[in-house]
Amino acid sequence: MTTAQAPTGFAKQLRYWRTLRRVSQLDLASSADTSQRYLSFLEQGRSHPGRTMVVRLAESLELSLRERNGLLLAAGYAPVFPETDFSTPELAPVREALERILHGHMPYPAICTRANGELLAANSAFDLLTEGAVPGLLGPAMNVYRLALHPDGLAPRVINLPEWGRHITEALRGKALRSPDPTLDALIAELESYLPQANPGPDHLGFAVPLRLRSAAGELRLMSTISSFATATDVTLSEIHLEAFLPADRATAEILRHLAERR
Template identity: 75%
Template sequence: MTTAIESGFARQLKHWRTLRRVSQLDLAIRADTTQRHLSYLEQGRSRPGRTMVVRLAESLDLSLRERNGLLLAAGYAPVFPESDLDTAELAPALEALTAILDGHLPYPALIARPYGVLLAANAAFDLLTEGAAPWLLEPPVNVLRLALHPDGLAARVLNLPEWGRHVTEALRSRVARSPDPALDALIAELEGYLPQTDPGQDHLGFAVPLRLRGNEDELRLITTITSFATAVDITLAELQLEAFLPANEQTARVLRERAALRSGSDKSCRSEGPAGPLA
């Protein structure tokens, strides 16, 4: 007779394996166990050791938060802490992030928490806030809503149907790997702001540069998103650094000129404007 703990763990294990589309045999090989033992775990006929739970979670590429959840389901205490941003443990990483923001100037860069909540940005981030409704810039700023709301950046995006779908499809890919009702609701809200689009036969996907209407010129930006792949703290692991890069020389020139006009301001820009300083 299985216990409630074994049953809960068994359901979660099978759920994650199915979601990742991994066979029992493949997962057993990755986790250095046997398919028979894995089958017993999924049936609730065996109770896993703590080390086995950690190996299975790693093999399934679960997030730190999800790994803690699997440990709890198996009856073990979580092993990955979730620290406040102002703790001494996170200070070196946050200092490094501040240096990255500074070093990316004169191009925009920001750090976001889960669900697009803005933590910090550099001085060039003002390119993306110009003309936005004041309520969209009130803390906590949601950079996803700021980007796609008609009263935000979207009013200046020349290729909104394509670029907006690029943003929402990236979120859908994330939620496909890690189901999250709150993220589902945010995606639905964001998609409600976007005009309908009908990709033609030459459509190559939504991975397109951001085409932004400037004062005189069209600006083209590409983005990179970076996270802490080897973090052992949930708070740090869930931060994302989004950096914008010029897609052509004209855009690079305009951004350099904007930086020159700001030369009298604080170049370190520890999150000037709506983001607030890094803790």
Template identity: 75%
Template sequence: MAVAVTSPFAQELRGWRTRRRLSQLDLAIAAETSQRYLSFLEQGRSHPGRTMVVRLAEVLGLSLRERNALLLTAGYAPLFPESSLDAPELGAVRHALETILRGHLPYPAVVTRPFGVLVAANPAFELLTEGCAPELLTGTVNVLRLALHPDGLARRVVNLPEWGRHITDSLRNRSNHSPDPALDALIAELDGYLPPVEPGPGHLGFAVPLRLRSEGGELRLITTLTSFATATDITLSELHLEAFLPADQATSDLLRARFGA
């Protein structure tokens, strides 16, 4: 007979372990504890110490925000701070990001927060905003919405079905790893903008280049995504730098002619 889960921590722990597809034994070994103790935690029969909560969160690969949330369910104060991006303590980070953005010219690069919220961009980013509806570029700009909305970049994307699905599939994988209703709502919205796709022999799936119409001809771009893996501040840990690179010499020549360098 199953024992009812009685505490928020017990429910969260079992939920995260299930999402990560770990057995109790696997998680117990990785967290350097016993399966029996882990079973008691998931049943609400034992209460973990703060160190054990932190250790379990790390083994489960939780984000800093998720680790704070797990600590709260166990009755402990959050461990990781969440600073404003314009806070003095993140001044060096802002300078580093500005340097990287400038250094990536003549190619576009952007810094975003979770779910595609734009934080900063270099001048070459205007390549991706040309012809987009003004309402997509005012207030809080979401680069994912900007990319796939019919009144945004999408109208210039030659391979929209494949490239768009590459974006939404990546978001869906993120949602499976760290569920969030807001992310699910965004995925549903973006999916609604995309035409159906039938992958053929030329469909790469994991590395779909962006084929973009421009006045100078078709541009072919690939992207790299960078994050601050060792960050201990939530704001910093959730920033992503997305850098666009030319996929062929013609694209490189066009961008160099336009944005210099």
């Protein structure tokens, strides 16, 4: 867990987040159950908020748990939300639950990742997505976004790489706009450097496209869903995502079922 630090820049951070969220002082004050005048004083540094007020403002601005801790630190308070290492005994029940979910999704691929794409766990069907990738992309702290789009990873097998790749990068860009992070910006730039130019035709459906993947058994068409711990009060849990791939047609479902039977 992050320890408390000397108060620095609360007024600046509050203005920054309110501006980024495109919320007026009046609307934010109303949402946080305070007055516009008091909020104006906070943004000018003329008043100092209590801890409860900081939490209410952070909630009203829909900040992530990590960002809420940062706002508390800027105001001179200890963080409210703990950040537990994923490998600790305290999170053993969570790890076991995720393993059961991953196993239950068989014969379809499913993975558990951190928000930046670092792989935490996967079921045995995930080898469908690692086949042919160079060892350097598969080691410890594997990044599934890099694996997906790197020319030495999954990319050569993706039939619709320009469209599907931009589905990934556009989703990450949306996240970066909401929660700016230089590390995420660098990852997005790297991923975009791997993608060929997309030339959407008149029937282009945007970024809601399946992953069309070459395999020895034929073309696979996969859609994915992403789940998270909506009520998490721990930073680590709040940043964990579970992505489950589903067959987009009957032929893909049959191929995946036969592959699972051979494992």
